[in-house]
Amino acid sequence: MGALMPGPTQRRDVLVAIMNNRRDLEIARSQHWYRIPVRSAPKNIEEAQWLAFYQTKAFGPERWAIRYYAPILGRTIVKRRELFPDQPDHPRAEHEYYKLELGELRCLERPIVSRRGRRIVFIPTTWEKFCRAEEINDLFHESPLEDALYAALKRHRIESERQFFVRIGGARYCLDFAIFCRRGNVDVECDGDAWHSDPKALHRDRQRNNVLTSAGWAVLRFGSRELRGQMRACLHLIRATIRAQGGLLRVEGARR
Known part of the structure; x- marks a missing residue:
């Protein structure tokens, strides 16, 4: 990604958003803005400096990948009817949206793909992860423990x-x-450590585990001590559970 400019590495200053149709991509390219409903906006909406687009099935051969991104130059809150004055009777005409003002769209040298063709909503991530990512899962920035297990x-x-x-x-x-x-x-x-000391969280987890297990999921939970000091044992249990579930269903056999 030689064309990418350096940026901060710890803040979630990149926001990946879905691009559902060609009209919205053309608006981003020619009119330089993108909209996000205020009520469902991600946490990093105010700090994001870059916006990247995850293209869905509407884009045919270019689906399930990030190809385009742009700098965010400003943001305002407007009603949908202000964005689309030709649609005054739209059912969401009075709903509020963030209007993100964008710079020129840029194209990645190598798309960031989803190998399983998964759906997403938003992925807040760092510039460093965005620059290095080869696939969608490389972007997530949840916790150091999750990053360590993913690696x-x-x-x-x-x-x-x-x-x-x-x-x-x-x-x-x-x-x-x-x-x-x-x-x-x-x-x-x-x-995390705090999770184990919360009785309500433990109760919710037990209920959640029961629901997932009844639907055919094997649920494994690892605490921070295990992930920090016993990663080999964690991986051994994960591999054993995969074998008990019939072995990995790799991407080649996954439903797209």
């Missing part, structure tokens, strides 16, 4: 999807790591 999984060629949402019985669950197998799947959760 270990990659070293051992265990394919996983980070921050992966599943819907079961009308409820939606976010998995730290989803590992897809031939006879079921594996959910790997990274629990």
